[in-house]
Amino acid sequence: MIKTIECSQEGIVRILDQSRLPLEEVYIECRDHLEVAEAIRKMRIRGAPAIGVAAAIALALGAQKIQADSFEGFYSKLQDLAETLAGTRPTAVNLFWALGCMKRCALDFKDLPLQALKERLREEAQRILEEDINTNRALGREGKGLIHDGASILTHCNTGALATAGYGTALGVVRAAFEEGKRLTVYVDETRPYLQGARLTAWELQKEGIPFVLITDNMAGYFMKQGKIDMVMVGADRIAANGDVANKIGTYGLAVLAREHNIPFYVAAPLSTLDLGLPSGEEIPIEERDPEEVTQFLGTPIAPPGAQAANPAFDITPARLVSAIVTEVGIARPPYKDSLRDLRQRAWHRPKAG
Ligand code: MRU
Numbered sequence: 001m002i003k004t005i006e007c008s009q010e011g012i013v014r015i016l017d018q019s020r021l022p023l024e025e026v027y028i029e030c031r032d033h034l035e036v037a038e039a040i041r042k043m044r045i046r047g048a049p050a051i052g053v054a055a056a057i058a059l060a061l062g063a064q065k066i067q068a069d070s071f072e073g074f075y076s077k078l079q080d081l082a083e084t085l086a087g088t089r090p091t092a093v094n095l096f097w098a099l100g101c102m103k104r105c106a107l108d109f110k111d112l113p114l115q116a117l118k119e120r121l122r123e124e125a126q127r128i129l130e131e132d133i134n135t136n137r138a139l140g141r142e143g144k145g146l147i148h149d150g151a152s153i154l155t156h157c158n159t160g161a162l163a164t165a166g167y168g169t170a171l172g173v174v175r176a177a178f179e180e181g182k183r184l185t186v187y188v189d190e191t192r193p194y195l196q197g198a199r200l201t202a203w204e205l206q207k208e209g210i211p212f213v214l215i216t217d218n219m220a221g222y223f224m225k226q227g228k229i230d231m232v233m234v235g236a237d238r239i240a241a242n243g244d245v246a247n248k249i250g251t252y253g254l255a256v257l258a259r260e261h262n263i264p265f266y267v268a269a270p271l272s273t274l275d276l277g278l279p280s281g282e283e284i285p286i287e288e289r290d291p292e293e294v295t296q297f298l299g300t301p302i303a304p305p306g307a308q309a310a311n312p313a314f315d316i317t318p319a320r321l322v323s324a325i326v327t328e329v330g331i332a333r334p335p336y337k338d339s340l341r342d343l344r345q346r347a348w349h350r351p352k353a354g
Pocket residue numbers: 046047048049092156157158159160163164168169170196234235236237247248249313
């Protein structure tokens with residue numbers, strides 16, 4: 001399986017540099033939390049669950065170097081590090097979820113000697129990484145029944161092993177159906193401007209031998225109208241209590257097109273992507289990235305010098321356009337306010353995914 005991120009006993013974090021795929025398969029080495037933060041900001045590692053895992057590992061790494069005479073002194077410095085990491089990317093809630101798990105771990109073990117506490121934090125980050133893979137596999141098991149033999153699935157951005165610690169969310173569901181022997185074709189949106197579809201999803205699917213057709217974003221409606229698409233399956237960066245979904249820019253347009261053509265629109269995401277404290281998608285912060293990602297491609301200008309460009313990285317798909325939300329503990333259907341809350345409660349009463 002592709003290794004998105006790993007941390008050695010010596011505290012070196014190896015990250016597969018996704019900004020260079022598919023042309024080069026290169027791992028970068030980060031030696032402190034600031035280098036990991038920079039890798040997240042520059043999208044060398046990206047995808048909501050992977051960002052969360054990277055932040056947890058970075059916080060554990062930073063914690064090893066904290067000098068303090070008391071737990072209070074230690075915790076205050078840990079919070080400063082967490083704040084730096086929280087400032088890297090604002091939309092994917094998994095980042096804040098993972099940092100929350102790490103801080104809770106510190107509080108749970110506050111009575112331990114400092115060295116032992118630091119070790120616990122290292123273990124917690126590793127637990128978050130391993131749990132992410134198990135969660136994705138469970139998500140695949142829950143969702144694969146939505147995909148029938150011979151299905152054509154349109155997907156957007158990258159939601160595979162690269163976007164997680166391994167296996168993937170929406171692409172994990174596709175993978176699970178494929179592993180079961182179902183024949184399927186994935187229509188891969190190239191996903192401008194960062195080209196996660198063309199560069200990353202196509203790369204992953206090719207490695208796995210899963211049949212796919214790469215299309216530009218503006219071809220989706222054409223293929224839907226031709227009857228070539230049976231369903232849309234995407235991931236999420238944050239899901240509000242009413243089921244509104246923040247995901248890669250362009251997702252909303254796909255959902256509108258899917259509704260027009262009577263095609264089911266599915267979202268697959270772990271429970272760590274739920275933000276039930278937010279009533280609706282209106283409150284989800286949308287990351288604005290450098291307009292150069294739009295005016296340039298791999299450093300080459302593709303617009304006249306000085307052209308104004310906008311670069312919102314995500315959009316909100318209203319819950320009414322979402323047919324179902326697949327999680328690791330089951331599938332939520334409208335009304336999401338009830339079904340998402342029920343799934344969250346079910347997770348509390350169930351042993352961990354494995
Ligand atoms: O900007 P990115 O590449 O981090 O955006 C990723 C997405 O939008 C994914 O669809 C989402 O994080 C789900 S990944 C399992």
